[in-house]
Amino acid sequence: MKRILLLALGAQAAIAFGANTAETVPFSENFDNLTGFRSGWATLDVNNDGRTWSPYSNQATVEGDFFTTIGIDDWLFTPAIPLEQGKTYVLEFECTKGYGDNNPSLEIKYGLTQTPEGMSQSVLPATVQDLYFANDKQRIVFKPTATGDYYFGFHGTGTEVGGIKLDNINIKEATMPSAVTGLTITKSATYGDTKVQVSFRAPLTSVAGSTLQSLEKIVVTRSGVTVKTIENPTPNEEISFEDVCAYGSGNYVWKAVPYGADGEQGIAAESAPVFVGVNAPAQPANVKVVEDGHSGTLTLTWDPVTTDRNGEAMPAEFIDYQVLFNGSYIVPTGATSPHVFKACEPDEQIFAHVAVAAKSSYGSGVTATGTFVAGKPYGEYHESFDNAEISHPIEPTATDLQKPADLNVYDTAMLMMALGLEGDADGTDGCVAITSQYTGYSAGIAIGKFNVDGIDNPYLTFATHYCPIQQGVNMKNVITVSADTGNGYEDVLVYDMAGHNGLEGWHRVEMPLSQFKGNDVMLMIKGTIINSPYVLIDNINVIDYKDKNLTARTLSAPETVNPGESFYVYGHVENTGKDATPVAEAVLLLNGRKVATAKVEALQPGNTAIVSFGQKLTIVNEPANVYTMRVDYADDMNADDNLSAAVTVKNVLPKYPAVGDLRAEKSGKNSVALTWSAPTGEMEAEEITESFENGTDFAHSYGDWTFIDRDGNPAGNYDNLPGLSSYSGPFIANGTNYLNFAARTGNKSLAFVISEEGETDDWAISPRLSGDAQTVSFYACGYDKYGYAYESFRFLASTTGNDPDDFTEVETDQNLSFIGGKEWQHFTFDLPEGTTYFAINYAPDYGISLRIDDITFTPGDSGEALDLLGYNVYRNGVKLNSETLAECNFAENEVPGGDHTYHVTAIYNRGESRGSNPAEVSFEVSLDKVEAAGISVSGREGEIEITTSGNAVDYMVLTADGRCMTSGVAEGSIRIPASAGIYLVATPAGAVKVAVK
Template identity: 35%
Template sequence: MTDGGESDIVATRALAVGKPYEEMTESFANGRLNHIFLIKKLTSAEMSWSLYYDNGIQGIASQDKDNGYAASVADYIDAAGALETGKLLIPSDIDNPALSFYTYNITDEDQQADANLIEISVAEAGSNEFTTIYSRSVNEICQGQPGWGKALASLTAYKGKTVVVRIAAVVKAFKYTAIDNLKIENMTGHDLSIISISAPENVMIGNGYTVDVNVVNEGANPAEQYSVELYADNELVDIKECSDLPVATTEVVSFARTMHQLAEQPVSYHAVVVYANDAVSDNNSSKNVIVYPRQSVLPAVTDLTAKRTADGAVLSWNEPDISQGVYETVTEDVEAGEAWAHSLDGWTFVDGDDFAVGGFQNISIPGITIGETKASFFVFNGTETGNNTFRAHSGDQYLASMFRSDDGTVDDWAISPMLSGNAQTISFYVCSYSSQYPEKIEVLASSTGKQTTDFAVVREATTVGGNWELVKVSLPAGTRYFAIRSVATGSFMLMLDDITFEKSYPADHLMIMGYNIWRNGEKINTEPIGKCSFTDAEAPDGKVTYVVTTVYNSGESSGSNAAILDMSSLDRISANISVYTDGRNIVINGARGKLVRVNTVDGLTLHSATAGDIASIPVASGVYLVTVDRQTTKVFVR
């Protein structure tokens, strides 16, 4: 205002005022803010920041699973905009203060990298001079992996100062740049931690599986050399040597394991990261994860016997009865399937509509070209996408059926393995990927074969909701196969997981291929034994436990009954002479023509004679001294 009049209104630059925040933890939970932020447009092109619920942007759910995140949105390349905090007092009593948050790496069907830039700048309160302290592409922050990745910028230079922090997004590839779980934290100079350990809950005996350990560098410096130790029931079982873990990056260290064929008890795993420079030890060990063995229902030997002879331990048994076949209740969780495969062991998939399928805007599906590939059900790995909206009901994988590219009616069949034939209730979990474009399924049953014309409807077509839901269907006696059929029109993607049913191993499909011999828990044959007897000529001294497993064309049985021998009395006095017990008899083999004496420990002689090829001396339970040619051994008779 002057003597000449009053000017038009002009807005000043926004300036943070008031008492500074002494902490900053903002997770945007449920699409709401706990702190004040300023939205700053940095270019002439329009750009805005908004709060979103899970899947508010298709395919993006919150990093910390609290139903909220923030994201910038712009339609033009090089458009830039920022979130500015209010005044922040950077603590002076921590060594390495840092700003951290997560950003989401979007990919499209062409696997284009998310080149959008994220820049972090800092200005002291009251100043408009921002200094850029961090600039990386989203793809770099996320190490080329789709999904959420952690950005971490040191604020050590501003310890004890009051500042304003600006988080800017610059469009280079995609219109959205999402962030979540923002906070000021203390970066220790050197700090590796284990953030998770995972393994399947149940594993069939004899099968392999993987224990995955997630290690993150939460320190201010890169970690050059470190190792991860894996413990099973508190016993060290494997070590992986690792190197070069940059700041704020995560490494998945995988351990291959096998469920022992004779396992009956669960295995408890935990992991420890070992890093010489680590300044924080509290986060070096993982929690325990427990893996339960699943027993085979294939018929097992039940009458194993073991006997000591001069030639060693002689085992014998009878062939298991397979005349009636067997059946078991199983849950197909799809975890054993190959990710993205269009087949699954035992299952039959039929593409009844014979039409090309559709796909997703920002996520490609390996093996599927939108509008070209014809497909039925296939194995979908929900974790490889890095997108929580694709998560399985359990584990990582499930069966999926895509919509037709012309939005016509889908006709995809998932036909089960052979059933027991008993009346039973099957169950499964099903979900529509998008509740806006719901799926529809029907369930059918066949008492004969697996051709689609063999099936009759047992559950009429019903609409599927947008959350995992349990479906149960009763099947009549005599049912040999069931089918889950996708029949929606103008839908998106059907998700199917954890299918439980009673599976059959009919007698005419079972064939015994041989037997494996286990001594004290270790298999001692290299190829299956083709007969129902075995001699272990290398039985060690002491108590020995034998178990036999039956090898079939469709798998291997659980262990037989245990046969236990006490070989502690066996002592080869010379290269060709052996002394052992057989029940209440002391047996000397190979001492022909030699003087054999058997004494009690108090000196009483029970036997003294020249031996034949085999000498068998009956005695009572006790401890005896056996002398052959002036060489003496102690024998225990039970």
């Protein structure tokens, strides 16, 4: 029966296996077929992790805990082995690393007790051993200083998960030859030559010191390959030979191993690594990049390389140069200094990563210039991360490579899911999030190059979010703004978030930039984690900081609409001034004309209001309609930022033949006669983008589409969507209240869910196609909630009917399987001529839900005959006729004064055509009518005066070329500053032309 003895070691004890009796020399252990260590062996678990050395798979092994990531600190002790003073012994063993990528340390000692303290003599120091190559025999010669029974201890350590495997331990008297001496590798004098001279002296004695009478051989290897065997060398003989490195350039190690007359292997001698052949060049020095003004054209220079990476002189004929720009080789070979290239256009800005590589046939040395910002500096600037996208180039920066935080752009859904926050700072669905669970970790964003010389009072402002850690505990994260005027980034603002003292929400950070006038400056914003896991950055601005200022920010609208379809245009108005602002007005302009207004609520500094404008385009609006938003605020001190950027809405007009020759003629005082010809031509095939916005929420049908629940199984309705109790086929999802079903554009999409039980087999089949060859494209997205479902679908086409059995799968190189989540994947499929329908089949193996949005394709004619029924006439977008006109003419009397645009549409049995060509006429405005309405308009020196009888009156002032200069509401008397010229002032009673001196 096995006995287990505990040897007291203070707080720790070695576990001994069986009786401890002395072994004999030679001693050996191969651990073969063991389930436990033999008698006399012992182990010690120093780090008390419950894991230590044990026999496993014919080896002794020790490994850390993968799940707790605790490393190893464990001893394996041999039984007692008798050694004699004056004798020389050799310890042989084989060793390799266990699992994991780290390299543990192995220490070997011996002493008189099986304890760490008793291990008094060192055989192998506690250094990290190269254990990546398995089971190389290690041989270490040693001499005990006294006679006794010694225990050998194998001490494995490592701070990371990993382990050591030990095998074939032998201890015996050393009689083998000692190592050769003077092993020298002499390279050729010709650079790049792969010949070397190997020389050494054969050993004279054994490792025990006795003189050798003879040797069997000396084997010389080069990096493991035998290159020379010297048979029967004389002890102490000088040996030299030439070796040609047949494998070409590289680092090589030569090893000479002698063998005694009895064939026993002696001690190996090994050279230091020697590079032979053509090495990689050294890194180019003095690499510089300069820009020609702000042109975006860069000049890169460097010093010629004269040595290889080891410092050896390297002739120029072996060196080639390459230039890299933002990760690509713009000059893959033959580059010369100086090298001039264009990084960007003069009106653009780009972060330029430039490097030069000195290259040889073996490798290259690369020197980068660091980040360089090329192109036109920004003046005023606005970055709001709209829809979690970046509108200006930014540079994510790991400000501390040892402690890097994560940096991402989050949308509203991600803010809620990851951080529990309800929204970003300005309602544009995006902000930068710097996150980490570790104190002191940081990251930053470089936002670009600026020149603020043209700004009266330049300021950097941005928003950050403060949330208390818990009741009474402040967030202590830190935000740092750094500036670089050419000598590297220096901190210019340190913002301690603890200063908010528990006031939760978004706060504006402000920093003056006047000190940088006269210079270009690069700016970076860094967040450092102290006691909260996130730093949020949003709504970054460089502005002319006024006391009172409202700024028109972004404007958003649907990409496409149908005539008569109601939609909203949303605008963002920010108070970028120092003072709170009262109620103001936002004006929506369509192609430069005022079409709607909205109230802008009073705003505190740094806050943003979202205004909405209900809109509807008609059949006579243009295909492309440009909206802008103007902010009207009487006390505004900066009119230059009152007009938003434009957004274009595509009016999807029908393809019925339209009138193309409308003519308008005046036929008396304020009368117009219109004439035209009947339209000719055939119905055009029209490409459309279907975004399902006109569908009924969660309906199981849509227009001419065919939805089929072919499996007939109940839906896996994980989000409790309405209408899916027993139906699991395609449906129209509205993501407004179901974020996991958010659409790509708008609110709705085509959606599928898996069956609750059994297989899923659901089909969404298109309307009939045009029959022409076409490309179908759409976007697909998996389930948002978990982000790991493996979604897949099939895309099929039919040249006959629209039954599922009529379809065959369309060949594609695209991967139609993808991981679910927030990212929308774009797919395109080419359909040949004669295709009548396409289908999307959802039958995943592991999916949860699939959404499809924005399907672009060309539907076909319904087959119904196209009959012309008559015409409609429109003036300024308003239909004039109450009944359909049968003839190609129309007369209108008592036309109001002003400018007017007429259109005619053709009415068919299948619908109304788009508008005709425009026909324009103008009539003088009767001043009597304007005055009769109690309105007086006059031009003065430097201004226009509008006076009303007391009622509020809308007005618009147009320049001579038709542009809207301003608009508003007049009540009483107002004066509008204006430069000298002719203006048209429009009111509900008519328009008056005035001259300003």
